[in-house]
Each structure stands twice: as structure tokens, then as C-alpha cells.
Amino acid sequence: MLCLVVSGWLSSLAVHAADILLTGIEDNPGVQSFTQALRELRPGDNVRFQPLADLPAPGKLPGNIRLILLDLPSLDWRLQDSHGPATLVLRISRLQARQHLGDALPAHLSLLWSDPPLGRQLRLIQILLPQVKRVGVLFDNHSEFLLKELRQAALPLGLEVVTERWDNTLDNRPLQNLLKNSDVLLGLDDPDLYNPKTAKNLLLSSYARQMALIGPNAGFVKAGSLASTYSDQSDWLAMLGDLLDQPPASWPRTHYARRFKVSSNAQVARSLGIEQINEAAVAALLAEGERRP
Template sequence: MNPAQSRMTTLRCTRFWRRSLLLVSLIFSMPAWSAEILLTAAEDSAGVQAFAQALAQQRPKDNVVFKPLKDLPAPGRLPAGIRLVLLDPPSLDWRLRDSQGPATLVLRISRLQAHQRLGDRWPDKISLLWSDPPPDRQLRLIANILPQYRRIGVLYGKDSEFLLRELRQYAAPLGLEIVAQYWEDTSDSRALQALFKHSDVLLGLDDPQLYNPKTVKNLLLSSYARQLPLIGPNAGFVRAGSLASTYSDQNDWLKVLDRLLDQPPAHWPRSLYPEHFKVVGNPQVARSLGIEQVDENTVATRLAEGEKRP
């Protein structure tokens, strides 16, 4: 090989290795996996926008987009490869109108809202992430902060009656008894009084027909008069005057979404309560009932440790 040919060979080798190194650097700089994530809701509120922005910041490698429900085509016309995240019950109603469509995660929906729409038949490719506190977690909250109480009074209506069987299953291992009372007419206090006579503490179900701005005054005043603490049904009701509840905030839900979105949709659960949660208590209510104030962090840690046990 003459000197000219040798120089050409060396130059080609150099270029080859430079290109190889450039290609390798590009491969390692690219995200290993990215997803198209579409969030939607019937109302384009500030809270919804904040949630979408927080998810986009948490997953910078993904393309996270929010579009109001009114701007979307039928679910079956969406690209099959996207991950669809629904942020309210009306968007679930839209999704259910089409048997075709991408894999879907449904947030901000309660057990009662889903039962009204689906009964016991859940469509494929739809995962329901419950917004109401898990009943077993609420019962264990009672066992932790009110260990002397055994009779758990539960008001229920025609829409929430299906939850009673599950409550009883969870209560039995804890040594608790569910005392259930049907409340058909919320303007009639006789059902409340009948329940109070046979209960040590009340557990509120996330049933808006029973627990709403119109009933809150009667419920809380009646429970105070009987010196019966009310647990739940949600964090908002604790601010209104119930003793305590478990709840999951936006950061907790972002952790759940982050984990699920890292998985193939085929591995998503049919339904899920968030494993991340907090405890909120009302110190003023505790004082008025002569009950020790709830240590929110300690109780939350204790409950979480109990859920990790096999």
C-alpha cells in the first residue's frame, strides 16, 4: 500500500469511528422510552390545568397534553398507542360510548359513581383509580385512633348499599361490628337517632345523597349531641366538622400515575386505591368530644406499615 492509499485508509477509519461514537452518544442521550399521554376533562379548570402541568413536569421525556373533552373526537378515532387519562366522571361517560379506544386510566371517580355507570361489568382497557378513601383503611383508622370503640354506625342509601358487604368483611378481622341504617329521607332525623342509639362511632360513606351541604349541619350537630365522632367521608368533611379521615392529594396521585405510566397498559390493574395517602384530623372537634387530638403523621405511618404486611 502506497502512502496516499494509507492516508485514505486512515482517514476513512477515523471518520468511521467518529460516526460510530456520534451514533452511540445519540443513542444514550435519547430517552429509553417515551409515551403520548392525553389528559381530558369536561371542564378546563385551573385545578385540572395544574394537575396536567405537574404530570408534564414529572415526566419530561413524555409528550403530556391536556385537551378539553369538547375538543376530542370519538374515543375510537384516537391513536391506539396513546395513554388516555380521564379526570372526571363526564369524561368516563364519553369513553363508555365507544367500545373502541386506547388504554384508559380514570381518576377522580368514586366507587359509587362507577357503580352507577358500570354496575359489576367493567369494560376492557379501562382502569379505575378510586377517589374515595378505601373502606378498610378508614376502618383501621378508627381502630388506631379510637381503639375502645367497636360498634361502627354506617348510614347508607340505595346507591351505596352495595358497599356494606365489603365493609363487614373488613370489619370482622378488626373485631369491629358494622351497624347499618338505611337513610331514605335525609330531612327526617329518625334514622339518625335510631343509628346513634346502637353505635359508638360513625363512618361516613362517600355518598353525596347522604353527605352534602344540605345534610352536613344536621349530621354534625346530631353527632355532637350524642358525643359520637364521625370519621370521613372525605378530607373536606373533616374541615366541616368530622373528626378525621384518610385522603390522597395531588402529589400522591402523581406518584401513582408515574408508576402506572412506566408499565405497559396490559399490566394496569382493573381498579386501584392509591397506596400513597395522608391522614387529616380536626383538633377542635377532638377537643369538643373529649378525644385525644389525632397525630396525623404518626397515624398515617402506622396505617401504611400495616398495609405493607402480607
């Protein structure tokens, strides 16, 4: 009887085990670590990585595979064929999706956003800087499409979004104009505007006016912005775990990680006269606000 029970249990596991295939252009230690972490999270599934160069056309893959893309070359490969398995595109930014997909969103793709939700970043501003009313935002032709969504998110919070187009980052006038008319600077995840070459100018200019920069990501916090929300590998794995428990037909077309953390720069906070930021408490407060209807 025990043998029959164990045999039936093993057969049930085999029937319900999912075939999860991760792919990307490079097989490096980071990819191997992530694949192993997902494998440990889902011991009942067949989790494996195959380099993009070793794969056939997407339409020739078995339809029951759960396909996870790890980089932009793998997305371009997937876009070559409308046939093939349901696909999760991991850690893609809003700008990257716009550049690769335009306004289209193929039915077989689910995009998992890497950049922080704009509404979440605005609520972070309200918690850390409750006196702020005018949020300054630099944009260019790549990130301009985000402004409508940003203004919609700011409206119920009672915040005004002040914008300046900054097509030429060597011209400091748009930045100076924005700083004169804002209470805080919110960085969009636009690498044309926020990158190692522009960081010094952005940070020195804003702090010369005792003005905080929020975002655009955790990396910029280390460089000198005050704070940002972000999701790390554990948060991404938790999100994948939730999605992979669902049938692919129910996967959302786009999705932000529900789990996240807050990163802050203590030295910058002190220089701005801000009390020490309890990152875990701020993240919990933000998460509680998002759970309320």
C-alpha cells in the same frame, strides 16, 4: 464517539417516550396545574391536555396513547366506543362508577378510586378510638352495595357494623336510632347523605351524644368530622407515575392510591376528650399495616 453516544441516547428516549393524553370537559387552572405537574414528573414523555370537545371518537385515537380521563363526561364519551387506547379513569368514586357502569367493568378501563378504602377507614377508627366496637353506618339505595365489603373488612378487626337505611334525610329517626346503637359513626362517600345540607344535622346529632364521625372525606373533616384518610394531588401523581411506568396491559382494573394522608379536626378532638392527633404518625402506622402481608 461522544456524538454517537448522545445521538443513541436521544434516539432511545424518543423510542421509549410515551404519548400521554389527558382530557375532560373543562380546561381550567386546576386542570392546567395538574397537567403541568405530570409533565414535570415525566419529562421524557409527551404529556398534553385536550378538551373533550376537540377529540374524535375514542376508536379513532392512536392505540398507543395513554389516555387519562379527568371527569365523568369524559368517561361517558369513552364508554361510547369499545375500541381505542387503554384508559385510566382518574379520581372516580365507587358510587359514580356504579351509576355509570353498573356491575360491568370494560377491559380497556382502569378505575382509580377517589374515596378512601373502607378497610383503611376502619383501621383509622381503631387507632384513634381503640375502645370502639360498634361502627354505625348510614346508607341509601345508592351506597347499599358497599355494606358487604364493609362487613368483610370489619370482621378481622373485631368490629361490628351497625346500619340504618336513610332514604329521606329530612326524617331524623334513622340517624337517631343509629346513634343509640353505635360507638362511632363512619361516613360513606355518598353525596346524597353527606352534603352541605345534611352536615349540620349529622354533626350536631353525633356530637350531642359525644360520638365521633369518621370520614367520609377530608372536606367533611373541615366541616366537623373527627378525621379521615385522603389522597392529595402529590399522591395521585405518584400513583400515575407508577402506572405509567408499566405497560397498559398490566394496569389493574381498579386501584386505590397507596400513598395517602390523614386529616383531623383538632377542635373536634378536644371537644371529644381525644389527645392531639399526630396526623403523619397515624398515616405512617396505617401504611405500615397495609404493607404487612
